[in-house]
Amino acid sequence: MxxxxxxxxxxxxxxxxxxxxxxxxxxxxxxxxxxxxxxxxxxxxxxxxxxxxxxxxxxxxxxxxxxxxxxxxxxxxxxxxxxxxxxxxxxxxxxxxxxxxxxxxxxxxxxxxxxPIDLRPGLPDLSAFPRQAWLRAERAALARTPDHALGYGDPRGTLELRAALATWLGRSRGVRADPTEIVVVNGVAQGLALIAQVLARRGVTTVGYEDPGSRGTRDQLERWGLTLEPVPVDDRGLDVDALTATGVGPVFVTPAHQYPTGGVLAPERRRALLEWARAADGRLVIEDDYDAEHRYDRAPVAALAAVAPEHVVHVGSVSKTLAPALRLGWVVAPRDVREELVARKQWSDITTPALGQLALAELITSGGFERHLRKVRARQRDRRDALLDAVRLHLPGTRVHGVAAGLHLLVGLPDGADDAAVAERALAAGVAVQPLSHHRLRPGPPGLVLGYAATTPDRLREGVRLLADAM
Ligand SMILES: Cc1ncc(COP(=O)(O)O)c(C=O)c1O
Missing domain, CATH: 1.10.10.10 (Winged helix-like DNA-binding domain superfamily/Winged helix DNA-binding domain)
Structure with missing residues (x-):
């Protein structure tokens, strides 16, 4: 009020x-x-x-x-x-x-x-950033770094971070990559910008894109000149038959935790998507490994790049596990794509700043990264449970999607509801939520995307109560 x-x-x-x-x-x-x-x-x-x-x-x-x-x-x-x-x-x-x-x-x-209580998705709990562990990693890395390593470096990134990532990606995501096959980038955002440039150079004008799919990524790709062909998504992820019908070559997907619906690409769809990629030249799966590390009730699903590395460009970052401010991510791509990508990276900014890379490499190899993930996973699970309970209590009868993983979930609204209007009323009542229509290319069922990682259980409960009043 x-x-x-x-x-x-x-x-x-x-x-x-x-x-x-x-x-x-x-x-x-x-x-x-x-x-x-x-x-x-x-x-x-x-x-x-x-x-x-x-x-x-x-x-x-x-x-x-x-x-x-x-x-x-x-x-x-x-x-x-x-x-x-x-x-x-x-x-x-x-x-x-x-x-x-x-x-x-x-x-x-x-x-x-x-x-207002901010339940919009997109951020991890920034107050959980492991400041002490990061400081120790920075000190250790700097103490060990020779002077010559402070010059211009390899456009693929420091060998230390690529080696640490090779081990980490193999263990946590099943991606088998040699350090020479990994390119360090300034977050997924830069990875996608470079990939868009590589595709444009190959004459690609239209790519497949999940609908609903991340609005931020979509805007970015469109600004790099790509036209996005919407491919519908349901609770089992991307509709591969619909993808085939579009006739596009490359497709951008979030198979580990679809953004924003929260679903995990179902096993039969994974197989179908990789068969689609193998079936014709020019087809390429660009896998944004979004939220892959945050799993609660189910075993982790291996990355698509673990199964078909020659057809998949795999992109990830620490923005949702540590903090977006680090601007540290990676791309693992088939050789021809990788070579063009490295050239573009070099022409863009020569390489990603080395000191952050060295600290991250230290954090990963010392086990500090994994300890941090275990800690935040338990906290996030509690927050997700608090949000789910509050939704059941205050919004009975609504369907909730995408609860098994990630940092957000999706609450379906009744057909015909105007989710943008609901979000506006909710904001006026003191709680910020994101309408699903914000992420749609074509009209579809309404819903609200609620992030829970950065909000305490009490604030989550209060937020849902305010949301229910606004609805
Ligand atoms: C779908 C999707 N992928 C990846 C990211 C992370 O981007 P970055 O690694 O550039 O911070 C975001 C950011 O919110 C996102 O929405």
């Missing part, structure tokens, strides 16, 4: 006009108007002029006030939606979804903003 009133006040405040932007339309640049406006709105969110829950003026209204075309405002809102700062829905308004982190000095000068 309190949050709703704060939101309503913000609506009034913002609805009056573009004052919150503190922009002088006369200072608008001749080119790059959308970037100019995006930066201004982002600043307003960052320094608290626009609190979470505030509603932005309609695109037509703001365009009129600033004297720019409506397309400029639409583009700016879209960019900020992609950044996770705004939420928009067709026919409805656009609201501030999150306040972005601010430097402490700025934070201290502005009135505190009540942060």
């Amino acid at each position: 309190e949050q709703g009133q704060a939101g309503a006040a913000a609506v009034d405040q913002v609805g009056r006009g573009a004052d919150f932007l503190q922009l002088d339309p006369a200072s608008a640049p001749a080119h790059g108007l959308a970037g100019w406006l995006t930066a201004a709105v982002r600043d307003a969110i960052t320094d608290g002029r626009l609190p979470a829950g505030a509603r932005l003026p309609a695109t037509r209204v703001l365009a009129g006030q600033l004297g720019v075309s409506r397309g400029v405002v639409v583009e700016a809102y879209q960019r900020l939606t992609d950044e996770g700062l705004l939420s928009g829905r067709r026919g409805g308004g656009t609201g501030v979804l999150a306040t972005s982190p601010r430097p402490a000095a700025v934070r201290a000068e502005t009135a505190p903003v009540r942060v």
Whole structure:
């Protein structure tokens, strides 16, 4: 209620006009108007002029006030939606979804903003980052690193990390790769960007993409010029018959824990997908090994690259096991793809920063990484159970999907429900959730994606209670 009133006040405040932007339309640049406006709105969110829950003026209204075309405002809102700062829905308004982190000095000068309970997926529990173990790993790695290793390194990454990953991926994911066959990248995001470039160079314009599938990855691939052909996903993962019918060559999949539905690719579908890949030239499975390490009630499923390495490009990172801030990931690819990928990596940034790689290698080889995973797995299981219990109590009759693994689950909504509208009402009530429609390429059944890794059981229960009230 309190949050709703704060939101309503913000609506009034913002609805009056573009004052919150503190922009002088006369200072608008001749080119790059959308970037100019995006930066201004982002600043307003960052320094608290626009609190979470505030509603932005309609695109037509703001365009009129600033004297720019409506397309400029639409583009700016879209960019900020992609950044996770705004939420928009067709026919409805656009609201501030999150306040972005601010430097402490700025934070201290502005009135505190009540942060809603944030159940949006995408982050591990950052408070669980093993700071002491990481510090020890950094010290040990630095003490052992000779001066010459501080120069420009191998574009594939340090040998230390590639060797540690070769052992780790073999043991935990069944991927048999020599250190020379692994490329260290700045997270899955860079891995996918490089793969998109390799595909484009091969003349690929259209790729298969899970529907629903990660909105962030989809936006990224589209910005690299790929057209995504939607391939439906159900509780057993990607529909391989539908994939075959599309006629595409490469396909991007999240087989270990489908994002966002949470399903694991069923054994018969795994076989069918690999048969599909083997059946014709130009077919390639790009395996985003998302959330593979977080399993609770079932034995781990080996990566697809463990079974058919010549047809699979395997991509992973420590963003969901340690922290996205490390920007450390890896690609294991068939030789021809790998060679092109390494060239592109070199042309992009020469190589991934070495010190973080060396610390991660130390953390893995010392056993600290595995100890950390065991610790967070137990905590995450408790949180998942708390969330499940709360959903059963407060949202009886809803179907829950994807509970066996990962850091989020999916709550199905009744047919015809508008999940974006539910998410907006929930936000006004103080709990941020993600509508499944955000990740859809084509319309489909509605749902809410709820992340639980970063929220304590009490806050999870409170969040679901607020969500139920909003529904
Ligand atoms: C589907 C998917 N894969 C991978 C990642 C991790 O990306 P990165 O390793 O670049 O942090 C994300 C991030 O949220 C994601 O949504």
